[in-house]
Amino acid sequence: MGDLDRALASIQKSYEDFNDILEWGCGCGRILRHLPVPALPRKLYGNEIDAEAIEWISSNMPWIETSLTKGKPPLPYPDGSFDLIFNHSVMSHLDEEYQDAWLAELARVLRPGGVVTLTVHGQHAFDQFSGGIPADSPVRKQVTDVYYGRGLFYTKDDDWGADFPDFYHSAFHSVRYIFDHWSKFLRVRQYIPRGALDYQDMVVLEKL
Template structure:
């Protein structure tokens, strides 16, 4: 229950580098990313994971999967610049198979690039196929990271706190511990706005409709407001954190803001999850 696929080494088949899939990928228009994307595409000659080895992200749209990681890495770098963070050491908590991590590992300005995940298959994939600068390790659901105090400039957690039904504040404290003073944590979450806006076109909503505790909220009018400050919908399965969690902004400001200073909040950046950026002072 505290980790996944911990026994033995996984066997993989891999895809070609991202450039191989660019033509014909009509999922998203990435032209607004500009010349930086072109330079990153030329630099990244490493393989891509198959859809089943990347939590299903972007289905069969392999170039869009890669480009979404580039975009999120760019947004993180820009946040560091705005908040005066010299990004040298970085951790992606819940990194999966390196969607964002690969782009930071190819950034010559960074000296330390770590990723961790509950799923040993993702860890094996990164350590086998991505640049040597990308160091991946398997963590577990109990808040503990094998990294020194005050050692990192930034930590990201993409779609991680959306699943943490327990130990959420302890995980925030652990992220605070490994961050340097002034370092930032980029965390995506489901907020009360997510609660009100999700609909049948959202995978999140399609899954929740089959959760018995969510039945009273299927009708849109039942979701005008988040009923509680923090709501957890749990699936009982043989894996850790099989849940969907919603947070009210007031809760985040009152509780998370005690642990680190909340510097920025963004609605649906870039897609369907909100972002909160915290800074260790």
């Protein structure tokens, strides 16, 4: 909750400014459980691809309206349903095709003037990852060439192994990539290095 508060404060907003709030990729309510039980007109929503996690939220936090989706859009909401959407650590694991699909979908369900906060593996996380590869390995050069050349490096060769689908492993973003590419979907208002748990970077976006 503190990271979300700081992200919103960076654009002179606060949680209290929003009424229709969605945690996209909510898991078992890792952030939702820290938010106060809403009083009308505020409503909280949670969306997830894990049926077991959604069932737990529905049973234990009945004031949250939940929905279950697949790995790709759509979300089961009309255009312009929300004025705040937040998430921790989904874009940091999706490949570019899935990222673009979800950026377009989040823009669709966000109303004009609405805000989205997303986290990514940025420079700090990339340095940790690449630093684990021997300096004299050709793999390290290949990895850094892609990251600094394209601005986005995605790999299935990570600790997640076969437990996750091919589209959900490890993605690393440069600041340049976020501003050049994500701005095709939403306006980038702030980029906060290590703004999420002092590890992932926080991106604050707005729909014009």
